[in-house]
Amino acid sequence: MATDANGSPIDLRMLGKDDWDTWYDTLLRAFGGVPEAAEERELWRSLTESDRSIGAWDGDACVGTAGAFGFRLTVPGGASVPAAGVTMVGVAGTHRRRGVLTSMMRRQLDDIRSWGEPLALLTASEPAIYGRFGYGAATFQLRAEIDTARVRLSSLPAGTDAIRLRYAAPADALAACEEVYGRLVPSRPGMLARQPGWERVGLLDPESAREGASPLQCVLAERDGETVGHARYRVKPEWEFAGPEGVVSVEDLAALEPAADAALWRFLFGIDLTSKVTMKVRPVDDAWQYLVSDVRRCAPKVRDSLYVRPVExxxxxxxxxxxxxxxxxxxxxxxxxxxxxxxxxxxxxxxxxxxxxxxxxxxxxxxxxxxxxxxxxxxxxxxxxxxxxxxxxxxxxxxxxxxxxxxxxxxxxxxxx
The missing domain is CATH 3.30.1050.10 (SCP2 sterol-binding domain)
Structure with missing residues (x-):
């Protein structure tokens, strides 16, 4: 049982809608206290499922937060399985080592079981925390920093040149991008069927998060008038004495066929005034690794991503x-x-x-x-x-x-x- 400094029990209760701002501010403080842009804060407010979220309260003070989104997860074989996406977990620094996190994890897993969801999922800010609650690292993500001045695409699938690329405003292209994503979901374990509202996460573009890069840009890949892929990215202009050294940051790339995938990577590699392509969240078997002339100069790195916990x-x-x-x-x-x-x-x-x-x-x-x-x-x-x-x-x-x-x-x- 979680207790306060005097040994009195901490109150765990479902999140009330009027408590959201206090609850969320407690979470932000636990992650360093940096304010979010208004658009980002309002998006997470709209996505929070209050009846699946809990707060830990010491009197009038919120000292712990935990939520669970209602997701459907693709599993091997292609089935879409109900799963609880554990999220927004934080404990006030003033109340550490008093059982607050353990109490929230206990309550949450009991709730997930009562909802009939056989799996719990999370992405861990600190991986060492969650093993004791039964979560295991089940997926990994590939990061890379490709020196496009030295690395080229050495071979391309048949049909790549038949793919038409066109620029589109990210918001205008959203429906087409979501259709591509939805068709891909059953094909790879670990992917989440997008619930209403989640399509907006990919459009989040606060200036404070760009680190000097451009606003979000989008290019669509089309074959015979049908959208078969897309890439969302930012460009950060940089200049050295010898010339341009801009960076392309890939935020999202999806394609329904190898030719569209290759056409999108070729486009990103060839953006004017740039010499580097970076990515942070790609599958570890991503096809571009087998198209490049020198994978070592792509500096690939792998890190843990999704943690899975069988509840039943x-x-x-x-x-x-x-x-x-x-x-x-x-x-x-x-x-x-x-x-x-x-x-x-x-x-x-x-x-x-x-x-x-x-x-x-x-x-x-x-x-x-x-x-x-x-x-x-x-x-x-x-x-x-x-x-x-x-x-x-x-x-x-x-x-x-x-x-x-x-x-x-x-x-x-x-x-x-």
Whole structure:
């Protein structure tokens, strides 16, 4: 139980609409206290789901915040599964180490279970925090800084030259961009079906966040009059004594076919007065890596992105399909959500799966954190076993499960929440 300095309980309660400003200011202070632009603040106000958000109160003072968006997550096999997007988590510096975060996590997971959502998701500002609550890093994102003065696109897919590119105002092109995104969602685990209002996040463009770059720009890729891709980006003009050294910052790029993807990257590489293309949130198997002449000069880096936590193990494992046949009994450890603890028999293939409690002998032992990490197919159970985080109890079971859990494409979260 969370307590104040005198040992009295901290009050956890659902967020009231009149409390939003106080609640949100508490969150901003926890993240450094830098004010947000009015347009950004109002967007997050409109997206906040009050009945899925909680505040921790010490008298009249808000000392903790936590929210959960109602999302649908693509899982291996293409199904769109209800999931709680845990967000806006913060604790006042005056109330650290008093159990406030643990109390909010406890309340939140109980709520998510009552809502019938088998998965909880989050992006972690501090990854070390959330493992103890059962969240495992399930997707990763690629960052790169490409020296376009030295790196060229050495090969392009057939049909690239047939793609027509045209500039469009980001707001005017929004519907076309969202249609492309929506068609891509079922094809890659980790993507979120866009709920009403979320399309506006991609248009956020406060001057305070540009760091000297241009306002957001957009180019559409078209084939035979149909939009088949788009790129949203900014350009930061920079000049050295020897000439222009501008930077293109890619904010978002999506394409329905390889030719459109290549045409968009070729455009970004060739923007006048620039010599660098940067990106922060791309899938780790992004195709441009295999088009460039020198990937080393692209300085690729990988970091963690989406963390997944099975809230209901049976329902979560039934919701996805498996790349190869699997029939394995898992011994699951879950001290924080004890209803998940015990043995579960998973039987599945590319067509579907069942996962039920069993008294049969366990084949593989792991915690719910490792199950979350492997859930979307981007983290190998075999690799986790090599780190001592998964134990094989029946010879061959680990290889069987690891192969079944894999994904043809790398899971990816295109945007934060």
């Amino acid at each position: 193990v049976g329902a979560a494992l039934r919701a996805r399909t498996y790349r190869a046949p699997v029939d394995v009994v898992f011994e699951v450890e879950d001290a924080f959500c004890p209803w998940n603890a015990g043995r579960w028999r998973l039987s599945g293939d590319t067509k579907g799966a069942s996962c039920e409690r069993t008294v049969d002998t366990a084949d593989v032992a792991l915690s719910v954190r490792e199950l979350g990490a492997a859930y979307l197919g981007g983290v190998s159970l075999t690799a986790l076993a090599a780190a001592g985080r998964v134990r094989e109890l029946r010879r061959g079971a680990l290889a069987e499960a690891s192969l079944g859990f894999g994904s043809e494409v790398a899971p990816w979260l295109p945007h934060g929440f």
